Amino acid sequence: MTADILLLGIGTAGSRAAYYIYQRGGLPGLRIMAADSGDEINETPSTLTAAHLPLPPKVPAGEAARTANDTLNGILEAERKNAQMLFIVTCLGGATGAYYTQAALLYATLHNLPAAALVAMPHDFDSEECKWTAQSTLDTLRAQHFKVLSLDCQTFGTLFPDASREAAYSQAVRWIAETTLGYLKLFSLQENSRSGIGKGPTDKQRTRLGSDSLPRGIFTGVPATFYNGENLDLPTYWRQHTKQ
């Protein structure tokens, strides 16, 4: 029996993690998709399936919730046909991640699609509102018996006391991606059918993400080669292009 897993990155952190996994070549049988309500999603390379979601509705949601759910359901309906499992990666601190993760898990339950989510919790320095959103969403998800694994960035951040906030976010994205790959490796049994040529990350993406967040391809997980403070595992072509 073969496995075909639909990996859905929700929100900014989730989409970046999905993109990172995609750049690493994913896993056999893994279909990767990113969905976010921000503008960054529009800059995702054409070869990665990406979807722009409406802003999550505020409480009371009313009609806005139905519109938002219709959009997400439409995306999942198109993508789930061959999927035997839905795996969501996200950060619960943001409204998009919090709202759409719950919606996607509900959709999967209604369609008898096994589903799980890997959710990153906010850092120590994130706002109280962000922490509250994340914790209450996590409690809600667990109360509904959804399978949710949480990554405690608050603890994780203490391992890098000198890291800046920007670096901490990048590290968290990589942590989500690497954990997802490790978790899904056991489920993935068939050859990945994705192929194609694109133009790589756009200049804007490279500049915004910084070199820490760019994928290292086959060198991910291998001690990086640094020279004069520059990570030489990243393509020279990209680094020089960004500098210009």
Added chain:
Amino acid sequence: MKSPRDIYLGIDLGTSTIKVVVAHFTPDNTLEFLGKGEVPSLSMFKGEPDQPGIVTEQLIQAIESALKSTALHDFPNHIALALSGGYLQTNTVSATIDIPSGLPITENDCVTVMRQVYDQLTPTDGQTGVVPFGKIPLSTVVTRNFRLADGRIVFAPMTQISSKLTYDALYFALDRERYQRIISIIDEALMSRRVDFTVPVPLALSCAVCPPTSVADNLPLPLIIDLGAGVTSLSMPTPTGWLLAEQLNIGCDHLANDINLVFELNDIKTARTLVRDLGTYRCTAIPVQDGDARMLTFLSPKGAKLEIAANDLENVIEARLRELFTIIAQRLEENQAYDWLDQEVLLTGDGALIPRITELVSSILKRKVRLATPYKVNAIRFFDTIPPRYITICGLLRAARQEQLLKEERDQQGNVLDRIGIGLRKAWQAIFEW
């Protein structure tokens, strides 16, 4: 057929392929291949195993294949391993002594200052050595150079007049844990046998390419650059040791990875094939800026049709190679090695076969560049000409033999000071072990 006691088995755990060669030396010092085995490494990055189990299986295959191609039924008596990868770091250690005023430097002065370096590397109880925490020093320590009070670098300081004599030596620090992974693989593949000689690749390179007499007292010095799949090694031998013997953890795999990421192939195998077959696709290290005039069409292993403009591919490759060799030029400057550099630089490793790489390197290093060839090797049973990727293992076997001869000589000589004396007098032999 010689008995196994005169035969050497060399292992090169490369990032791209694992190579094992069984060989012996003829009376005129020709290295003669008796058997060889080569298999893909499958799970090596930057000279280090990712999944040790897979690498062990591959190594066993390579050893079996090498032994099968000889008439040997047992392991040769001498087993040598080439060391290369991120776990290996070259460091410098120095010591200085005062020389009595007006007197020329003697051999005893040299031995004294060398002994001080030796003490730093093997501290007695209660003393702190120079080796960083978590690292272990390889027993091979090689002479870098001597320095006089006025800052001049010399390789043979005897009879010079100077108030001080400084000795700089190179030693190799191994990351304990990562090195242990390599040793575990080797032990498992060799079963009850153990490796007799471990030789860092930068040292092996010059042993393969430069006959001992080729590095004269009055210089200039050759530079050998091995562009492998995972690691690039630099070797600059002197009459008494090495002025430069280090490695950069960048190799042809970086070229393949760059192509894979920049063109979003999502298929490292295809990217590696592109790097290996650049000549077939009429691409070179020096881009021809012709836009989309030359489109490369090929099939991925999954059967998908892919297209890349040759010019784009060349730009990506050139960017990486130019950066790598610019770093090498900087390393030469930082080590004051440029002043001693010969008019010619020698390239080895699979990367040396990239079309027009010699022109590119020549433009960066400002020297003529050509492919290196090993001296006195007979491998006619296996190759018409020795491929550049086999030069390391040729040097490894030569270094192992050299060490074996020295070991036999040492057994007759006695203590460390005698050994230091031998090392100083003999070109190509390190202080304590070579």
